[in-house]
Each structure stands twice: as structure tokens, then as C-alpha cells.
Amino acid sequence: MKLIWIIARRELSVFFDSLIAYVMLILFLGFSGFFTWLYGSDIFLIGQASLRSFFSIAYWTLFFFIPALTMRLLAEEKRSGTIELLLTKAVTDRQVVLGKFLSAFLLIALALAFTLPYVITVSSIGNMDTGGVLCGYLGLLLMSGVYISIGLFASSLTRNQIVAFLTALFIGLFFHIIFNVLAGSITGMTGKIFNILSLSTHFESISRGVIDTKDLIYFLSIMVLGVFLSEVALSKRNIGNA
Amino acid sequence: MDIKIENLTKKFGAQRAVNNISFDVKPGEILGFLGPNGAGKTTTMKMITGFMLQDEGTIIIGGESMLDSENDLKRNIGYLPENNPLYLEMPVIDYLIYCAELQGINRGDVMNRVREMVRICGINAEKHKKIGELSKGYRQRVGLAQAMIHDPDILILDEPTTGLDPNQIVEIRKLIRELGREKTVILSTHILPEVEATCDRILIINDGKIVADGTSDSLRKQAQGHDIIGVKIEDGEKNKIFRALQELSSVSVVDFVDQQDNRFQVQGKPKTSTQRDIFNMCVKNKWIITEMMLIETNLEDVFRNLTTKINSN
Structure with missing residues (x-):
């Protein structure tokens, strides 16, 4: 556990030293703030003390930002060869992958924490559904976890960051909307399976304020799968010259 | 700690990069790994350090198999890979602290070790710079420093003197000789005078096989028929x-x-x-x-x- 934290701390310091973290925080807060308060179906248009619009904006902005954060996590180390140094230290592949996952997750959590003033403002305007808001944040965190694990996996496949970014977006797109679209257009068993696979279904049910174990299991199992597959992809060095 | 390697084989596809090699190295011995490019030096080193898994054969370090207790054994190994990959965006000191922590050095000792490495490797003047701002020679020193930071019993150095100027080469060789008195050192190179200057024993590999094993004198005698x-x-x-x-x-x-x-x-x-x-x-x-x-x-x-x-x- 300590080793995971040491790795995560270094990754975080890279995020901040290389300005990625600041750019990402500013863009995220800018986008979500703009659409929550100023433009489109913002809070004043809806006229309710609800953060629903914020959650649906964050749902999209995080989808695009997370691959940009995760793309370098493993691809960069593979390109520069530092992965060799890292893995010959007294750490396991799993600790490395988990440390990297944790760093991106903490950065996203920080970004979400910076939106707490929204919560305070809205709750002072009117009667806010506190439980619903908490569930919305939980949903965003879980969703971020899923996309980070997908991004990490994409990053473990290649040594090119752009390829990692696009792969992560491509895989993410299926969970984000394509499964949902397919679920709507196909009936019967197949349709049901797509509905279960669709992330938006689970996200909506959580952000409505309903915490169902089915949804939690969905999010957690994709996260575990993504992290596991990254580990597998890392261990591929044993059979080739990767 | 001694290293014992038995029937080590590594295949990349159909090609046998390392083909059934066996040797052992004792503490206080500096073993020079010699061979043309692509002979299997680096692959062998990658397997000894635990970066890559062998297809066949065993690596036994200090009586324990690398397969069984890889993570305990890794703590005893310091590794300087080929081309010396480093996190260029990190300051030297931060990087050394990070490596020390990863190797499980107690919090209290981390700074002592870092200070000692800065002194031994002579990077005092550059220690606050980012690694990316350093010249190649200084980067090589940082690479050596990270390999030795946890005072390992075994040092694996893949071409440790590439990119250094003649003075630095002499210094690094002297350093390796000193370390080699109590540690087990394997170093690879294709600079022949370097092997003669630093190594107690020479292992020549070609096409994944050991073609010669002995001191530089005994090898010379072999050829002197x-x-x-x-x-x-x-x-x-x-x-x-x-x-x-x-x-x-x-x-x-x-x-x-x-x-x-x-x-x-x-x-x-x-x-x-x-x-x-x-x-x-x-x-x-x-x-x-x-x-x-x-x-x-x-x-x-x-x-x-x-x-x-x-x-x-």
C-alpha cells in the first residue's frame, strides 16, 4: 500500500509540475461552470435548486478529459524506457498500475472537490436535495474510475500517447453512448445486454439518487477489469520485445 | 550474495536471444559481459533483474530462486539499464528520494542515503537541476546513483560508461572497482579495454551462447597457441x-x-x-x-x- 502511494504521489507531482493538472482543472471548472450557470439549460433557466445540469455537463467533460490525463501514464514510461527501471525496483506490476490509477483518480477527485462552491451556492438559493447531490458526486467518481481504468489500459497497449488517447476515447465511446443507442434500437435479450453494458444507464440511476448494488458492481467490475488488463498488457514484455 | 544461472533460455519468436547459458558470479567479483551487438547481453541482464521472465532455466540469487521470491530479491539488486532511462522532468534530488522510497528505505535514512550518493557519484553541483537539464555524463552518474541508493549486494550495469568523457570513465571505473570488492557486479560493455581495466572475469557471449569464460590473461593464453x-x-x-x-x-x-x-x-x-x-x-x-x-x-x-x-x- 505504501508503495502504491509513493508511485501515485510521484505521478501527481508530474501532473502538477507539467501544468497538465492546472490546464485540466481550469478547463474542467470553466466548462462545467459556464454551462451550469451561464449558458444552455443552466440552473436559472430550469429554475430549480438542483445540480442536475452540472452533473450532465461533467458527465461529458470528464469523458474527454480523462483520456488526456491517462494517456501518458504508461505509454510515456514505455517510450522512454523508464518502465524498466520502475519495474526492477522492489515493486510489483500491480502496485505500479494501481499507483498510476490512484494518481489520476485523486486528480479527478480534486477537480470535483473544487466544484463544491456550486453546491454551497445552490443550497443557499433554495431547497436542495442533499442526498441526490451526494449520489451525483458518487456517480461522477465511479464513472471517472471506469474511464481512468480504460485509459490506463489503452496507455498500457502502446508507447505512443496519441494512440493511447484515441484508443481510450474509442473504447470509452462504447460505454458512454454506443451501447445505449444499441440498447434502444435492439429488442429482446441482446438489447437488454447492451442496456446493462451502457454506462449512462447506471450513471443516471445513481445520479437520480438511487444507489443500487447492481450499479456499484457494474462500475467496480469495469474498473477492476481495466486495471487487470493493464497489468496483463505490462506483463506482455515477458513474451516479446515490448 | 552470489548469482547462479543455470540453463537460461529466452526466445523472441523463433529466435533464441539467450540460448541455454549457465554461469555463476561470486561476491567480490566483477564479471564483464562481452559480446557483439545483439548477442544477448542485455536480455540476460533483464532476466537477472527481474524485468523479463526467462522461458527456461533458473536464476538463483543468494540461494533463492528469482521465480519464488522476486520481490525480496529485487531489493538486493541495483540496475543501470542500457541508455540510462530517467524521468527527465524530475529534479535530481527528488528522483533519488523517490527511488530510495521505492526500494523500501526507512524514512529516516532516505536523506542520508541520498546525500551519500550525491557525494559518491559527484553530482553535488547539479543536484537541484532537473535531470533533463543535465549533460549525458551527469545523467549517467544519476543513473548509477539510483542503482546504488539502497546499497544493494548485486549491481547490474548495462554499458555504464557510454557517453562519458575519458576522465569520467576513469572515475566510474575506479568506483566500480571499489564497489566490486564487496559486491557482486555484472557489467556489460563492448569497449574491450574497459573489461581489462575493471573486470576480474570475462564472459564472452555470441548468438546467445557463452563462447569464452575466464580472466583476461587466461583468454589471451587460449588464443596464444x-x-x-x-x-x-x-x-x-x-x-x-x-x-x-x-x-x-x-x-x-x-x-x-x-x-x-x-x-x-x-x-x-x-x-x-x-x-x-x-x-x-x-x-x-x-x-x-x-x-x-x-x-x-x-x-x-x-x-x-x-x-x-x-x-x-
Whole structure:
């Protein structure tokens, strides 16, 4: 556990030293703030003390930002060869992958924490559904976890960051909307399976304020799968010259 | 801690990068890994450090198999990979602290170790810079520092002196020699004088196989079955001398070095007294030997012999 934290701390310091973290925080807060308060179906248009619009904006902005954060996590180390140094230290592949996952997750959590003033403002305007808001944040965190694990996996496949970014977006797109679209257009068993696979279904049910174990299991199992597959992809060095 | 390697094999597809090699290294020994590019040096090192898994064979370090207790064993190994990959965006000190922590050094000792490494590797003047701002020589020192930060019993150095200037090379070699007194050191290189200057034992690999194993002296002796002798013989007609030399039973090849000067290079047959025969021949013909010297086979010839013989077969 300590080793995971040491790795995560270094990754975080890279995020901040290389300005990625600041750019990402500013863009995220800018986008979500703009659409929550100023433009489109913002809070004043809806006229309710609800953060629903914020959650649906964050749902999209995080989808695009997370691959940009995760793309370098493993691809960069593979390109520069530092992965060799890292893995010959007294750490396991799993600790490395988990440390990297944790760093991106903490950065996203920080970004979400910076939106707490929204919560305070809205709750002072009117009667806010506190439980619903908490569930919305939980949903965003879980969703971020899923996309980070997908991004990490994409990053473990290649040594090119752009390829990692696009792969992560491509895989993410299926969970984000394509499964949902397919679920709507196909009936019967197949349709049901797509509905279960669709992330938006689970996200909506959580952000409505309903915490169902089915949804939690969905999010957690994709996260575990993504992290596991990254580990597998890392261990591929044993059979080739990767 | 000693390293014992038995029947180690690694395949990349159909190609055997490392083919059934066995050797062992004892503490206090510096083993030089020598071989042409692509001979399997780096792959062997990657397997010893636990970066890559072998297909067959065992690596036993300090009595324990690398497969069983990889993570405990990794703590005893310091590794400097080829091309010295480092996090260029990190400051030197932060990087060394990070490495120390990853190797499980107690919080209280981390700074002591870092300070010691900065002193030993001579990076004091540059320690606050980012690694990316350092020159190649200083980066190499940082690479060495991170390899030694946890005071490992085993040091694996893949081409440790590439990119250093001659002064630095001498310093690093001196450092390796000092470390080699109590540690087990394996270093790879294709700079031959380096092996002679630093290593106690030399292992030459070619095509994934060990083709020679021994001290630089013993390797030289192996190749010295046929001595090469340079002679200058005067008071005679050069073609006559040439023919006379060729007719000696202990001589296999004769060559002109300098047509004007009556200089010849003579290659003797193994286990014969070529020098004496040449002398007696000259006495008989009343020629005068003004120069005769044994041209020592150097390690380079040994190396070239061993690594090209195989290729041509």
C-alpha cells in the first residue's frame, strides 16, 4: 500500500509540475461552470435548486478529459524506457498500475472537490436535495474510475500517447453512448445486454439518487477489469520485445 | 550474495536471444559481459533483474530462486539499464528520494542515503537541476546513483560508461572497482579495454551462447597457441629470406611487413619453438637478425576470433 502511494504521489507531482493538472482543472471548472450557470439549460433557466445540469455537463467533460490525463501514464514510461527501471525496483506490476490509477483518480477527485462552491451556492438559493447531490458526486467518481481504468489500459497497449488517447476515447465511446443507442434500437435479450453494458444507464440511476448494488458492481467490475488488463498488457514484455 | 544461472533460455519468436547459458558470479567479483551487438547481453541482464521472465532455466540469487521470491530479491539488486532511462522532468534530488522510497528505505535514512550518493557519484553541483537539464555524463552518474541508493549486494550495469568523457570513465571505473570488492557486479560493455581495466572475469557471449569464460590473461593464453612474431632480417635477399622462413617446419604463415626493410611477420604453429628455429636458420645462412619481437595477441583479437568464428560456421 505504501508503495502504491509513493508511485501515485510521484505521478501527481508530474501532473502538477507539467501544468497538465492546472490546464485540466481550469478547463474542467470553466466548462462545467459556464454551462451550469451561464449558458444552455443552466440552473436559472430550469429554475430549480438542483445540480442536475452540472452533473450532465461533467458527465461529458470528464469523458474527454480523462483520456488526456491517462494517456501518458504508461505509454510515456514505455517510450522512454523508464518502465524498466520502475519495474526492477522492489515493486510489483500491480502496485505500479494501481499507483498510476490512484494518481489520476485523486486528480479527478480534486477537480470535483473544487466544484463544491456550486453546491454551497445552490443550497443557499433554495431547497436542495442533499442526498441526490451526494449520489451525483458518487456517480461522477465511479464513472471517472471506469474511464481512468480504460485509459490506463489503452496507455498500457502502446508507447505512443496519441494512440493511447484515441484508443481510450474509442473504447470509452462504447460505454458512454454506443451501447445505449444499441440498447434502444435492439429488442429482446441482446438489447437488454447492451442496456446493462451502457454506462449512462447506471450513471443516471445513481445520479437520480438511487444507489443500487447492481450499479456499484457494474462500475467496480469495469474498473477492476481495466486495471487487470493493464497489468496483463505490462506483463506482455515477458513474451516479446515490448 | 552470489548469482547462479543455470540453463537460461529466452526466445523472441523463433529466435533464441539467450540460448541455454549457465554461469555463476561470486561476491567480490566483477564479471564483464562481452559480446557483439545483439548477442544477448542485455536480455540476460533483464532476466537477472527481474524485468523479463526467462522461458527456461533458473536464476538463483543468494540461494533463492528469482521465480519464488522476486520481490525480496529485487531489493538486493541495483540496475543501470542500457541508455540510462530517467524521468527527465524530475529534479535530481527528488528522483533519488523517490527511488530510495521505492526500494523500501526507512524514512529516516532516505536523506542520508541520498546525500551519500550525491557525494559518491559527484553530482553535488547539479543536484537541484532537473535531470533533463543535465549533460549525458551527469545523467549517467544519476543513473548509477539510483542503482546504488539502497546499497544493494548485486549491481547490474548495462554499458555504464557510454557517453562519458575519458576522465569520467576513469572515475566510474575506479568506483566500480571499489564497489566490486564487496559486491557482486555484472557489467556489460563492448569497449574491450574497459573489461581489462575493471573486470576480474570475462564472459564472452555470441548468438546467445557463452563462447569464452575466464580472466583476461587466461583468454589471451587460449588464443596464444600460435604466436605472431615480428622479425627484421638483414644481409640477405628478401625473397630468399621469405622462402627460407616459409620452409621452416614450425612456421605456418609468413608475410612481408615492409618490402624495403626486410621486415616480416611470422605466425608460428602451436607448441613449437618458432623463435629458435628462425635464429638457427639465420645463423646457418649468415643473415643477421636486427629485430625480433613477440606481437602479443590482445583481447580484441580473442574477441574477434571467438565471435566471428561462430558466425561463419
